[in-house]
Amino acid sequence: MIEFHHLQLNVNDIQDNPDKHDKFITIKTLDHRLQIKSLNVNISHLVLRENTIGEWNPQKAERCGICWGSLEKERDIAKCPHCSRKFHQAHWYEWLGKKSYCPTCRKTIKKFR
Known part of the structure; x- marks a missing residue:
């Protein structure tokens, strides 16, 4: 489909x-x-x-905000503290290694050392 x-x-x-x-x-x-x-x-x-065409609902979709891959069976999930968007943890940390903001809401993410 x-x-x-x-x-x-x-x-x-x-x-x-x-x-x-x-x-x-x-x-x-x-x-x-x-x-x-x-x-x-x-x-x-x-x-x-x-x-929206069909029954697809972006608010209910459990997909990584970076790669759009499914999060359903993933155990290592990261979440933006501002917008609560979910990501594969590896993609989230890779993104934050290059950028200092959420790819969805664009709010600054503080890096903890």
């Missing part, structure tokens, strides 16, 4: 756009791989509006 998800991003308040009209970008995902045709704007703010 192939799941198809269709997302539409509402790009508001775009810099260097004198008329400030809303612009829409359509993103189609197939098996969690994004395919984006073009994005020719500087974005200062994004509002995600989601249209």
Whole structure:
């Protein structure tokens, strides 16, 4: 079974756009791989509006926020202290080795030494 998800991003308040009209970008995902045709704007703010096809529910999906792999049978799971998004522990620590924020909510993660 192939799941198809269709997302539409509402790009508001775009810099260097004198008329400030809303612009829409359509993103189609197939098996969690994004395919984006073009994005020719500087974005200062994004509002995600989601249209769900079928029974897929992103709030109930137990998938790693980095690799999108299943978390159902994983024992080593890490969770963002801000947004509670779950990740494979190895992916979480690898991410934090390079970045200092959550890949989902973008809030700063304090590193303990």
